Amino acid sequence: MKIDDLYTLYAQEYKVDTDTRNIRKNSLFFALKGANFNGNEFAEQALDKGASYVIIDEKKFKVNNKCILVDNVLNTLQELANYHRNQLNIPFIALTGSNGKTTTKELINAVLSKKYKTVATKGNLNNHIGVPLTLLSIRLDTEIAIVEMGANHQNEIAFLSSIVEPDFGYITNFGKAHLEGFGSVEGVIKGKSELYDFLIENNKSVFINPDDKIQVAKTRNAKRIPFNESISFLEANPYVKLSFNNTILQSKLIGSYNYNNIAAAITIGNYFNVEKDQIINAIQSYSPTNNRSQIIEKNDLKIILDAYNANPSSMNAALDNLSLLNDVSKIAILGDMFELGTDSEYEHQSIVNLARDKGLHAIFIGKQFFNTDANERYEFFEDFISSFNIEKYRNSTILIKGSRGMALERILNYIN
Template identity: 45%
Template sequence: MQIAELYQIYLDYPTICTDTRQITKDCIFFALKGESFNGNTFAEKALEAGAKYVVLDDREYVQDGPAYILVEDVLSSLQALATHHRKQLDIPFVGITGTNGKTTSKELLYSVLSQKFKAFATKGNLNNHIGVPLTILSLPKDLELAIIEMGANHQGEIEFLCHIAQPSHGLITNVGKAHLEGFGSFEGVMKTKGELYDYLKEHNGQVFIQGDNEFLMKMAEDRKLKDIFYYGFSDKNDVQGGLVVADPLLTIFWKERGENGTHEVNTHLTGAYNTENMLAAVAVGLHFGLSAEEINAGLEGYVPQNNRSQITKTDGNTIIADYYNANASSMAAAIENIKVIKAERKAAILGDMFEMGDQSVEEHRKVIAAATAVGLDRLIFVGKAFFGLRDEVVEGDKDVENLMVDETKGVEFYETTEEAKAALVKDPIKDFMILLKASRGMAFERLMEVL
């Protein structure tokens, strides 16, 4: 079946599903394949559960009747359908990517822009080659503005997603060391994230740039970008702002260039590194004509969830829950944040960073050096990568720069999250400000039970 024909069916039945556990009445089920499953085998089950049509690419599972739609490749058809649908939508699309902060920035943008527009933002982390098409195909008909998050773990992926989402506006939050196994190097990260700039330049799009970020500025200069709205900490930017206090929730200020006074905003976010994410939302809000009152209401109204810079109070402690993801730059920012937060007693429990490639040992070593230098009341490292460096720290290996015996007194290492949990049961932490930071695969939510 041709995409134009499939699109006409989609217009009549605009709900897309790829999981038989989430089938809704009269949806279209796309039978995707994975490493360990074949969606074609669930086609009949999807129809029995209420799907109107099933899209398959394996003739063996096609039965008689109009409900079965055979295509050459289901995933390619899903992506092509989303691309076709995007072309029919004459509204602004704001594309967001970056090593850190893209999900928080997306949520902040949505909170701000929703003060004026019927806006929609990527749900959860549906930011890959499947999630972006599903997001676009879920957009409501009366939408005025879309915010699309785009993630990547290898070169060429942002370029591919841009051709599906076709952003008219865009920002890269930052570039850092993440998914190095797929990118090969930091330069590879810059090239891949820069594919958003490439697309916007080619299609005369509007770019928002953190004007004090040397890497983003170089990426923009190399591409000779023109339509740029700058935000940042120095007065050279179109929007200037900064941190007022982090105790532990953030209060920030901002002002437009040439404006005499400043606007102060109390937020529900923690982490000084989120200041620039909020300034990005200010910049985008101003570009789309929002008033200062609308922008501030959006920033103040955003409450973080999903363990991203989220403050959680338990019976015994105050937790900075930031264990949805971790890489070298976000770990460094989190450590710096716990350093400046005012609290009588502070602790950090840091878990392994995944997908660091051949730089894993060195990057985990840097985290240990940075964390031990803070002088926390209790410091715990969890995971195989950190545990592999335990002897260097405990024995004070003189060949390892910045790791000194007197700095590491009381530092604990555990190979698994369960071992760390058992240690916390035996020797509890009470009345502390605690940073929890790790890659999602470390399952740090299990530690919350004993904190």
């Protein structure tokens, strides 16, 4: 079946599903494959549950004419997403970066949605499957789309850019993330800058932080839109406070590292003519979720829950922020950082050294941190919990941060 014929079927309802547990009536079901599953096996079940058609790539699962056989289901999903994108005459904003992508995306969406009907990537569905699904969730009445793109290898951002074909782009920063895949910080810069390459080649526009020397250097040949000059940082103790057009904004985001995320959202909102008061309201009303820089008050504890993910750059920033707080008692509970490859041993020891240099009481959890010379370290989460005594932490501010696989938010279950 040709992609335009498949699009005709999609356009009947504009609904795509990939999980038979959540089938919507009259949707197109794409039978994707993974390391431990084969969606083709669920084709008949998807039809029984209400899908109008199923897209498969194994002939033996074709039970009737509602099964559309293609060469590769994933490729077809991506092609359909790009085809749909090209039916939409609206601005597409793409963003990537080592840290802060999701928070920045949510801030941009909060600001732009004050004036426009927007669609933004849900959660962090930002890979070769999530990006097409985001595009296919966009209805015809949408006015602006905000698409987050993630990557851990070269050429992934280039590929996602070819699907999204953004009109505008922003890269939050370049840091020590996914070093195992990118190979080095230089590899990270090259990989993330594939978004710049697409925008420059297609004469599109780039939002940049003029204080970031890498962004400035990489966008010399681009149509640049720098951060609004009327934005300035005031403090972060613990929440970020800034000035915009001579008005003070008090955000609900902690850490000076979130200032640039807010500045990007304000700049983009201002570019798209969102009223100043609406921008301010959006920023001041936004609250982080999903274990991202959340502050939780539990009895006499103040918990900075930043356990969604971690890499050396974000870990450094979190420890810097903790050390600058005026709180008397400060404790960092830190979990392993994943995907660092051959740099893992060095980077974990560097975090231990940093915490020590800043005079922070730090507790380290995970196999990588266990191999450092940290004073208080546990190889397994269960070892830490078995020795956990909440009484030692009373009247303290506690930072909880680690990679997603560490799931350090579980600590909250043991705090009462």
